[in-house]
Amino acid sequence: MTERVVAQGTFDLLHPGHVHYLREARAMGDELHVIVARRTNVTHKDEPILPNRQRRDMVAALNPVDAARVGHPDDIFAPIEELEPSVIALGYDQHHDVEAIEAQLAERGLDCAVRRASGRERAYDDELLSTGAIIERILDRRD
Numbered sequence: 001m002t003e004r005v006v007a008q009g010t011f012d013l014l015h016p017g018h019v020h021y022l023r024e025a026r027a028m029g030d031e032l033h034v035i036v037a038r039r040t041n042v043t044h045k046d047e048p049i050l051p052n053r054q055r056r057d058m059v060a061a062l063n064p065v066d067a068a069r070v071g072h073p074d075d076i077f078a079p080i081e082e083l084e085p086s087v088i089a090l091g092y093d094q095h096h097d098v099e100a101i102e103a104q105l106a107e108r109g110l111d112c113a114v115r116r117a118s119g120r121e122r123a124y125d126d127e128l129l130s131t132g133a134i135i136e137r138i139l140d141r142r143d
């Protein structure tokens with residue numbers, strides 16, 4: 001049986017940390033599906049610069065990714081019910097609580113493991129591994 005993995009995130013301005021996460025998530029199974037957070041659901045930080053569809057299309061073009069979609073507007077478990085993954089790969093710094101996700105999965109009768117991916121360390125001094133850091137540098141250098 002094909003082991004499907006789901007990864008998720010905002011993926012606003014792509015950087016090597018995203019590639020690291022998606023490679024690791026892909027290695028947790030056979031097929032990687034990515035849920036790109038809708039602008040309206042990104043409430044824990046500044047809203048993304050790029051539109052939903054552009055973020056989805058860029059993620060879909062990355063080598064480890066089999067398919068990418070913009071997430072559901074209100075029910076983050078609706079795409080999970082549809083995709084029936086074997087694994088949800090959480091990013092190293094994603095604020096989601098593993099136990100809360102496991103409880104929701106059990107409530108909906110979904111047999112799916114929740115695993116956490118590792119963070120990528122900088123490979124050289126000025127490597128930028130966060131969208132926020134890229135935006136800060138742009139503001140710094142263009143002001």
Ligand SMILES: Cc1cc2nc3c(=O)[nH]c(=O)nc-3n(C[C@H](O)[C@H](O)[C@H](O)COP(=O)(O)O)c2cc1C
Pocket residue numbers: 008009010011035036037038039041042043070071072073075076077078079080088091093094095096101
């Ligand atoms: C299991 C899971 C499913 C998700 N599904 C959706 C979704 O359907 N729609 C959506 O807008 N965001 C979805 N998200 C993304 C979250 O809403 C949140 O915005 C995202 O994890 C932000 O991550 P970041 O801080 O790493 O960018 C999902 C997150 C998780 C953990």
Ligand SMILES: Nc1ncnc2c1ncn2[C@@H]1O[C@H](COP(=O)(O)OP(=O)(O)OP(=O)(O)O)[C@@H](O)[C@H]1O
Pocket residue numbers: 008009010011012016017018020021045090091092093094118119120121129130131132133
């Ligand atoms: N340096 C990194 N190493 C490993 N994974 C990363 C790294 N940066 C981001 N990710 C992962 O990529 C996914 C999408 O992250 P997100 O789009 O929030 O990136 P970000 O660059 O950290 O954004 P921001 O700087 O705005 O917080 C998340 O699962 C996150 O954990």
